[in-house]
Amino acid sequence: MTEGNHPTTGKRRPDRAALIIAAGLLLLAVVIAVDMQRLSNVASYARIGPQTVPLIIAMCLAGLAIWTAIEAWRGEFPEREPQEARPVLWIVGGLLAQIALLRFTGFSIATGVLFGFVAYGLGRKVLWIGIPVGIILALAVWILFAMGLSLTLPAGPLESAIQSLLRGQPA
């Protein structure tokens, strides 16, 4: 990933962030080329095997890396808007929290935490209001999708409680 902190470069001088993009492209090209060396060439009769097209793509990526580097060196990349890191970190944190919690707490609590973090990152004043709102919303979505459309979504304590509540009632 090449984003992060990149100060605005108004002047026409080497653009460091764009140079990092060029390096990233080159790295991707090298990784592809190295990985293709593992493959055995079974289709030698056609002179084109599973590694041919990836190698062409890797060459093109390397070419684009050089081109990007030249533009970066000349400072020809467009100017960028200043980016705020704090909200980005809250959203990424929310996604990580959801991934970590999903297996243990079920869909609704994990997704509620994500919802709360995202809302806080986007300007809600209080973090603790977003999470319960998110949990209720996620639970409603879970009922609709897991029970209504039989999509498999990980269940936790809340989901099992709802399930037994709905099933336990006399029909």
Added chain:
Amino acid sequence: MNTFDFLMQGIAVATMPMNLLYALIGVTLGTAVGVLPGIGPALTVALLLPVTYRLDPAGSLIMFAGIYYGGMYGGSTTSILLNTPGESASIVTALEGNKMARAGRGGPALATAAIGSFVAGLLATLALAFVAPWVVSFALAFGPREYFALMVLAFVTVSATFGDSTLRGLTSLFLGLALGIFGIDQQTGQARMTFGVPDLLDGIEVTTLAVAMFAIGETLYVAAQGSRVAEKVEAVRGSIWMTATDWARSWKAWLRGTLIGFPIGAMPAGGADVASFLSYAAEKRASKHKHEFGKGAIEGVAGPEAANNASAAGTLVPLLTLGLPTTATAAIMLAGFQQYGLQPGPLLFTSNPQLVWGLIASLLIANFMLLILNLPLIGLWVRLLTIPKPWLYGGILLFATLGTIGANPSLVELGMLLVFGLLGYGLRVFGFPIAPVVVGLILGPMAEQHLRRALAISQGDPIVLLTSPISATLLGLAAVALILPMVLRAMGRGKALSQLASDSD
């Protein structure tokens, strides 16, 4: 049977009560999600894909058709009332439509957009029904090399022809192509770029990539702008009905927009954004009220909206007849087909005619439903626009992760969602287009298969690609579409091209 019989048969399929219900659910969900600011049709389709997982193929595709058309309608509402178009194709609509809304003529602006979309959708879907069999008869003669050449042309037009930089367009495309290598090679069964991770053997899911790039990338981008951008929803004041003058000024614009939009969508020549810009330019030239342009001219809403929808129907021509997606939305729809093991292309028309014609007929029906649904419910859609940003984006991420969790809640899949979300954010910050990544991912492996088949026939001699007149012509066109814009930009005349930039769909 001729086209008319097939279409009648399709209408019989589409009007079965269950299918009508699916279409109704589709258009309602599509409009509701499409109305939300920041969500274009590509994301609408990607987010709502999980809803269709458990349906049978016909029902699912019919719901999909509704979602697609509904998302297009919803986008125009956002751009008229909010001036933040959710999709690049609606930028032009925002130009005149938002001015009209500010002047208290939001109602007629919404009405001309809705009726224009209906007229264009109707005519373009009929055109699709009549053009598709013709393209199919043509495409049956296509061999691997013709398909490969066609895909190369699509790669170039999607990535390099429009937008402000050939370099960044091509970089996005090759990122997508590189992501397409991941997984098991279809011909030899060897694992490529999997690094011993079993989850990667199936390759990278198009829906995961699209949802990550459009939903998570967009959310991160909006969040990182802080509170700099103030948004104001324009209330719909006064009558929503169009006056006689409005009608008189609109109807020609609708027809012109349709005429411009359909061919552009049908040829691999760029998406709906190109069509709507060209239509706007045409209306400005043809209008008797030139001084009103920029201040809220109704033709400037009517024409581009019609062009936008006509081109959306047009993109279904290459998608259904050739299996060739030319926009991000079409790429996701292709993924939707593939989840049922259906490969769009000429053979689908012969092997599964009820399905294809049911889909085309349900597009017609979705179009009628939208007209009936949209004008009376406009107040409800407007209320959706006033959802505060933190809740809105919290909800977007809820649904973005829902699809992946429902399909495959593995650590690797969710990790990919996060990584591609960050990648999508980075691409936005640096001005790289997103659509070529998505199109490259889905079309790359297909192009590779066709190339390898073509070269296997010729025992590895690449000249074979140029000995077929069709494939030579297509490759020639691709070369022109790549080089000409570079020359124009170098001569400092690239401004018009960057105006046609495909930045989201």
